[in-house]
Structure formats: C-alpha cells, structure tokens
Amino acid sequence: MPPPLRIVLLLSLLVVLLILPGCNALNPLCGSARPVPALASISPATLVFAQLPISFVLTVDGSHFVSSSVVLFNGSSLTTTEISSSQLTVNIPSSMIAAPGSFTVAVKTPGGNSADLGCSSGGTSASQALTVN
Numbered sequence: 001m002p003p004p005l006r007i008v009l010l011l012s013l014l015v016v017l018l019i020l021p022g023c024n025a026l027n028p029l030c031g032s033a034r035p036v037p038a039l040a041s042i043s044p045a046t047l048v049f050a051q052l053p054i055s056f057v058l059t060v061d062g063s064h065f066v067s068s069s070v071v072l073f074n075g076s077s078l079t080t081t082e083i084s085s086s087q088l089t090v091n092i093p094s095s096m097i098a099a100p101g102s103f104t105v106a107v108k109t110p111g112g113n114s115a116d117l118g119c120s121s122g123g124t125s126a127s128q129a130l131t132v133n
Contacts, residue, residue, distance in 0.1 A: 035064040036123035037107040
C-alpha cells in the first residue's frame with residue numbers, strides 16, 4: 001500500500017474512533033467507563049411495620065453492578081455488598097422506617113474515566129418500591 005494511502009486510512013480510523021458515540025466495544029477509548037446499573041427486583045418487597053426487626057437484609061437483583069455500586073434507600077446511600085454483577089445486598093436499620101409507607105430503592109454507580117470522549121459512565125437505576133404496611 002502506498003504511504004499516502006496508509007496515512008489517509010490511519011487518519012480516517014482515528015477520526016472514527018474519536019467521534020463514536022456511547023460507550024461500547026466499538027469505542028476503545030471508553031474502556032474504563034462503567035455501565036448504568038439496571039434494577040430488576042428487590043427482596044423483600046413488602047414488610048409489616050409492627051414486625052420490623054432492628055435491621056434486615058435487602059437483596060437487590062438486576063444487572064451491570066460493579067464493586068463501587070451502592071444501594072440508595074429513600075435517597076440515602078448505604079454500605080453495600082456486591083454478591084455478583086447481578087446481585088447486591090444491604091443492611092437496612094429499622095430506624096430508617098419511622099412509619100408505614102412506600103420507600104424507594106435504587107442502585108447508583110459512580111462514573112468512571114469518561115473524560116470528554118462521548119462515553120457515558122455510571123448513573124442511577126430506575127427505582128423499585130419497598131412497601132411497609
């Protein structure tokens with residue numbers, strides 16, 4: 001291949017890599033970006049207020065969880081244990097539930113190294129409701 005054609009191809013490849021949108025396998029510059037977590041279910045999903053223990057373990061199932069993902073309970077970040085990329089657990093003290101009601105549960109993953117390369121990184125999942133009767 002003649003040298004000018006090689007230069008044109010290399011420059012074309014560089015331009016494509018720099019303008020690829022999103023964080024995916026096609027954009028190698030997004031390698032350290034983290035995906036947005038997806039929350040599928042929580043367990044338990046309902047509790048009886050009069051029977052609340054001092055604390056209880058909430059299991060969160062979904063996908064795209066990483067070691068830095070945290071469970072948000074009514075907006076408060078709690079110490080979270082990563083069981084796998086699809087399951088997290090968190091200990092909820094009953095003091096966070098002052099009365100019966102509905103409490104939001106979500107998963108938040110902090111952003112990774114996305115700089116200004118068109119890579120999305122981290123985010124907060126849609127929420128699920130923990131109902132306390």
